[in-house]
Amino acid sequence: MSGKRSLIRSGTTVDQMVRAIGDRIVTGFLRPGEKLDEASLAARFDVSRTPVREALGRLSAMGLVERRPNRGATVAVVTQEHLASMFESMAELEAICARFSAERMTAGERRALEVEHQASACLVQLGAEEDYEYFNTEFHTRLYRGAHSKHIYELTVMTRSRLAPFRRAQFMLPGRLAKSWQEHDVIVTAIMRGDGVAAGQAAKDHVSIVSEASAIFAAVDPIKSGTDSIGVPS
Amino acid sequence: MSGKRSLIRSGTTVDQMVRAIGDRIVTGFLRPGEKLDEASLAARFDVSRTPVREALGRLSAMGLVERRPNRGATVAVVTQEHLASMFESMAELEAICARFSAERMTAGERRALEVEHQASACLVQLGAEEDYEYFNTEFHTRLYRGAHSKHIYELTVMTRSRLAPFRRAQFMLPGRLAKSWQEHDVIVTAIMRGDGVAAGQAAKDHVSIVSEASAIFAAVDPIKSGTDSIGVPS
DNA sequence: TGAGAGGCAATTGCATACACTTTTTGCCTT
DNA sequence: AAGGCAAAAAGTGTATGCAATTGCCTCTCA
Numbered sequence: 128m129s130g131k132r133s134l135i136r137s138g139t140t141v142d143q144m145v146r147a148i149g150d151r152i153v154t155g156f157l158r159p160g161e162k163l164d165e166a167s168l169a170a171r172f173d174v175s176r177t178p179v180r181e182a183l184g185r186l187s188a189m190g191l192v193e194r195r196p197n198r199g200a201t202v203a204v205v206t207q208e209h210l211a212s213m214f215e216s217m218a219e220l221e222a223i224c225a226r227f228s229a230e231r232m233t234a235g236e237r238r239a240l241e242v243e244h245q246a247s248a249c250l251v252q253l254g255a256e257e258d259y260e261y262f263n264t265e266f267h268t269r270l271y272r273g274a275h276s277k278h279i280y281e282l283t284v285m286t287r288s289r290l291a292p293f294r295r296a297q298f299m300l301p302g303r304l305a306k307s308w309q310e311h312d313v314i315v316t317a318i319m320r321g322d323g324v325a326a327g328q329a330a331k332d333h334v335s336i337v338s339e340a341s342a343i344f345a346a347v348d349p350i351k352s353g354t355d356s357i358g359v360p361s
Numbered sequence: 362m363s364g365k366r367s368l369i370r371s372g373t374t375v376d377q378m379v380r381a382i383g384d385r386i387v388t389g390f391l392r393p394g395e396k397l398d399e400a401s402l403a404a405r406f407d408v409s410r411t412p413v414r415e416a417l418g419r420l421s422a423m424g425l426v427e428r429r430p431n432r433g434a435t436v437a438v439v440t441q442e443h444l445a446s447m448f449e450s451m452a453e454l455e456a457i458c459a460r461f462s463a464e465r466m467t468a469g470e471r472r473a474l475e476v477e478h479q480a481s482a483c484l485v486q487l488g489a490e491e492d493y494e495y496f497n498t499e500f501h502t503r504l505y506r507g508a509h510s511k512h513i514y515e516l517t518v519m520t521r522s523r524l525a526p527f528r529r530a531q532f533m534l535p536g537r538l539a540k541s542w543q544e545h546d547v548i549v550t551a552i553m554r555g556d557g558v559a560a561g562q563a564a565k566d567h568v569s570i571v572s573e574a575s576a577i578f579a580a581v582d583p584i585k586s587g588t589d590s591i592g593v594p595s
Numbered sequence: 596t597g598a599g600a601g602g603c604a605a606t607t608g609c610a611t612a613c614a615c616t617t618t619t620t621g622c623c624t625t
Numbered sequence: 626a627a628g629g630c631a632a633a634a635a636g637t638g639t640a641t642g643c644a645a646t647t648g649c650c651t652c653t654c655a
Contacts, residue, residue, distance in 0.1 A: 139430050140609070165637070175610040177411075180637090181418055188422035196373055197616050197637055209511050216512040223453050278446040279453070282516055373638070399607070409640040414608090431607055431646055600653085607646075616637075623630080 140174055144182035147172060152191050152202050153292045159204040163192060190289045205293075213290055214338035218331045220283045221270065225314055225330035226323035228273030237319060240269050244315050251304045259304050266311060270330070273318075294337070306336065374408055378416035381406060386425050386436050387526045393438040397426060424523045439527075447524055448572035452565045454517040455504070459548055459564035460557040462507030471553060474503050478549050485538045493538050500545060504564070507552075527575045534574050544570065 148168065151157040163183060169176045183200045186192040194200045205213075232240070247262040271283045310333040317326035382402065385391040397417060403410045417434045420426040428434045439447075466474070481496040505517045534540075544567040551560035 164635095166635090176637090177609055177611090181415065181608095184415060184418050185422065188419065199617095199637065212510040212512040215510055216516060219457050219513070276446045276449055277443050278450040278520070282450060282520070286512070286516070375638085400605095410607090411639055411641090415638095432648095433607065596655105598653105598655085601651090603648105603650080605646105605648085608644085610643080611641085613640075614638080616635105618633105618635075620633080621631090623628105625626105625628085 140178040141181045141185070144168075144172060144174065144178050145185050148182055149186055149189070149191055152186070155292065157202050159202050161202045163200040163202065165199070189285075210293060211338070213286060214334065217283075217286050217290060218334035218338065220279070220286055221267070221334050222327035222331040223279060224270045224274040224283055225318065226327035227276060227279070228270050229318040229321050229323040229326040231275045232273040232318065236269070236273050240266070240273070241315060241319065243269070244311055247311075248308060251308045254304065256304070259307075263307065263311075270314070303340075307333075310336065374412040375415045375419070378402075378406060378408065378412050379419050382416055383420055383423070383425055386420070389526065391436050393436050395436045397434040397436065399433070423519070444527060444575065445572070447520060448568065448575065451517075451520050451524060452568035452572065454513070454520055455501070455568050456561035456565040457513060458504045458508040458517055459552065460561035461510060461513070462504050463552040463555050463557040463560040465509045466507040466552065470503070470507050474500070474507070475549060475553065477503070478545055481545075482542060485542045488538065490538070493541075497541065497545075504548070524575075528571065537574075540570065541567075 148157070148163070157163070165176045165179050165183070169179045172179075183192055183194065187194045187200065191203055192200045193203045228236075228240075243262065243265060247259060247266070250259040250262060267287070268284075271280045274280065310329065313329040314326055314333065317323075317329055382391070382397070391397070399410045399413050399417070403413045406413075417426055417428065421428045421434065425437055426434045427437045462470075462474075477496065477499060481493060481500070484493040484496060501521070502518075505514045508514065544563065547563040548560055548567065551557075551563055
């Protein structure tokens, strides 16, 4: 109907919708259980219902929204039980990745892992939460890749993204950085000496910490986000 | 355009399309790499392009088709490498399910598993391939459910469906039924005595058999179906 | 004769219109 | 007054039309 959305840069309209809606869910701007009305969303982002529908479909496949035939879509509501189940899966998947990494990583990958890990030590000293978070993500991604198994990688990344909304919880724990780094250290050490079982166990234990933190804060209200990133005109 | 599709039974049009197209891919009627033209598919099933598009989107999320923006959809082509990766993941996932089942199944679940398993023994005697296949699927589904972890269940079922096209291979192995049953027996026994580690290992080994069978036959051409009806009009 | 640029056809992406399902609301009956 | 039924309103599912992008074919020029 209107002119252009020329300002928006990448991907198709659907991609933008997926990001836009997904972000709002992940950041808690859209609350679990909230109804996602197609027409409203379409009007909100100044697109037609078609891309909105497809975006909702994709988000449904991601597990971020739930869809019932003829009854519309709602922000996925995760029960405490299901959340625990997802963290449990995450622990198992991370364990597998760590085990495989210990057995399969190339010399180069091992070196890179070690270097990055040691580099992040100073971030702990500085208490640079956000920077450490970035390295943390990198670290785990290296583990997933190091498993040299595309499908395991896919499953793991998928589960991680699904858990993203609940990851914020761990930020609230005092002394988290140091603890996290030490646990990483155990994993790295095990991988370096090629001990798959130890690496797997360490990785599993590591996830458990985050899991417990999230369990504590799961009931806490989602944060209120400020402004929209994909702005609607006027 | 036309009147009704009264013959088709359940769910929405999209669901039917997902099943219809998915079946054709799984059964090899549509070959890997084959182009899936929206208009042709729509005409083929006498629906509009809209549900076809949505179905392709879902199948893409399932990993059965690949989609590139503005370039249409093709039947997903899995490399030997990726296939191995998927079977490997499957083995790990089954191992987790078996381990958890050994630790968490209720008395009722254990009993049901045992009963069904014993009942399937006679199917082996009879060499009833198809009936056994049904029980086999049931058996594994029980294991997945027995893990009492919704997310693990989802991951496992997803991976299994993605591997479905390559499962046919195992039918070609002589003496498969007896071997399969014996392996099931090891798993059941371990679960019955609550030995998670043993159950996991047994399940992992069990999948390996199928994996190897598939690896052998993976290079073989998909089954030749009669004529391809969805071709472009001359 | 080969390579590159431009135009054309085909196909995808998005928008809008229509049909069917679900839910809500108001009226009627008990 | 309360409960149930019916009709309308809201919302999802599907169809179709139009715009935009892609890939191919051809025509031109070196």
